[in-house]
Amino acid sequence: MFCKKFDIFLDAVNNEINIDRNLLKRLGRVELTFTPLRGLKSLKYIDKYNISNFIYGVLAFVFCIISPAYFLIKMLKAISARNEQMRSEIIVPKRVVLVANGRVMHLIKRLNLGEAVGYLNTNQPNNQNICHVYRFLGVREYLYAYFHAIISVFYLLWKLEDKKDILQVYVAYQWFLVYLALSKKKDDIETLYFANHYDRWAVMFDQVFADKNIVLVQHGILPENLILGYKLKNLSKVFAFNDSSVEIFKKMFDCSHTKFEKLDISLSLVEVNRERKTILIIGQPQSMNIEIEIAKTLSNDFDVFVKPHPLYDSSEYRKLDHLIVIDDVGFYPKVDLVLCYESTLGYEYEASDVRVVWWKGVDFNEIILQVKSSLKVSVKS
Numbered sequence: 001m002f003c004k005k006f007d008i009f010l011d012a013v014n015n016e017i018n019i020d021r022n023l024l025k026r027l028g029r030v031e032l033t034f035t036p037l038r039g040l041k042s043l044k045y046i047d048k049y050n051i052s053n054f055i056y057g058v059l060a061f062v063f064c065i066i067s068p069a070y071f072l073i074k075m076l077k078a079i080s081a082r083n084e085q086m087r088s089e090i091i092v093p094k095r096v097v098l099v100a101n102g103r104v105m106h107l108i109k110r111l112n113l114g115e116a117v118g119y120l121n122t123n124q125p126n127n128q129n130i131c132h133v134y135r136f137l138g139v140r141e142y143l144y145a146y147f148h149a150i151i152s153v154f155y156l157l158w159k160l161e162d163k164k165d166i167l168q169v170y171v172a173y174q175w176f177l178v179y180l181a182l183s184k185k186k187d188d189i190e191t192l193y194f195a196n197h198y199d200r201w202a203v204m205f206d207q208v209f210a211d212k213n214i215v216l217v218q219h220g221i222l223p224e225n226l227i228l229g230y231k232l233k234n235l236s237k238v239f240a241f242n243d244s245s246v247e248i249f250k251k252m253f254d255c256s257h258t259k260f261e262k263l264d265i266s267l268s269l270v271e272v273n274r275e276r277k278t279i280l281i282i283g284q285p286q287s288m289n290i291e292i293e294i295a296k297t298l299s300n301d302f303d304v305f306v307k308p309h310p311l312y313d314s315s316e317y318r319k320l321d322h323l324i325v326i327d328d329v330g331f332y333p334k335v336d337l338v339l340c341y342e343s344t345l346g347y348e349y350e351a352s353d354v355r356v357v358w359w360k361g362v363d364f365n366e367i368i369l370q371v372k373s374s375l376k377v378s379v380k381s
């Protein structure tokens with residue numbers, strides 16, 4: 001029983017490693033002989049400081065040495081953040097939505113569940129008005145999580161195939177806090193909703209609530225060739241975008257007992273009054289440079305909007321005088337055409353009867369040609 005929680009954490013970390021490896025393949029970074037964690041954010045630093053396999057290994061070794069102090073700081077900050085309200089008794093409803101990413105509440109509203117459900121925040125700092133699972137914890141559990149985090153460093157160092165991947169354990173303290181909180185209240189819960197596909201939180205939810213009614217709501221595009229160390233196996237139901245998503249889920253997970261339903265992902269679009277035809281570019285950090293070049297070219301003939309990815313820097317878009325940057329994450333303009341590299345928002349616009357041009361892997365000139373042909377603008381030879 002003692003090792004079970006560490007085995008679950010090992011499964012969780014292995015899935016994060018698989019996700020990062022898959023990202024490297026999709027970005028064509030085959031030259032790297034190690035797997036940098038959270039590649040979309042870390043790769044620019046890997047390149048800037050010329051981090052080699054050896055240096056990354058040194059960083060992993062240093063992390064092992066300083067991890068007790070690192071987790072101690074995490075613990076002290078977490079304890080200091082507690083307040084009097086956290087000591088009050090919370091009644092957990094039988095049907096619970098775990099808020100473990102930024103889209104789950106938006107998606108849950110589309111299900112029209114009818115009966116009231118409760119919301120529990122696991123890791124979203126911007127949703128402070130939602131009951132956080134930390135409210136179920138006493139100071140003793142904060143100490144338990146600290147020792148669990150330290151033990152996990154040595155346990156995973158022993159178990160991991162590539163020891164440099166030990167850097168993934170930086171999330172251990174928060175992970176074990178949530179694990180202890182949910183384990184404490186799981187007997188009160190009958191049905192669980194969440195929108196994490198296969199990350200460390202999804203692995204936790206799938207195993208902690210293995211004997212419950214678990215419902216997964218798809219929140220984004222699924223990579224077709226992702227191979228996971230741990231396949232979710234306890235899902236009762238999955239709400240998916242479309243038939244192709246269902247097939248990917250079936251390959252990615254053990255879905256022998258899982259039911260599938262289609263999720264309505266259409267948007268409430270807002271009219272924008274423009275004299276010229278309008279285009280929306282759905283921003284992605286990995287394709288930003290090409291998006292900017294596309295915007296420069298198309299702005300001669302169209303009014304071009306861009307909706308940046310909310311989690312990444314959008315300052316480069318703002319350098320373009322004729323590009324309209326949408327800052328409001330809840331604002332979806334009704335445009336004539338959408339340009340999408342790879343984003344869930346592309347599917348949502350398609351479901352809202354707006355033409356979407358998917359341009360991943362398409363030649364630049366062909367992209368411009370497709371746009372102008374679709375909007376019936378003359379193409380200059």
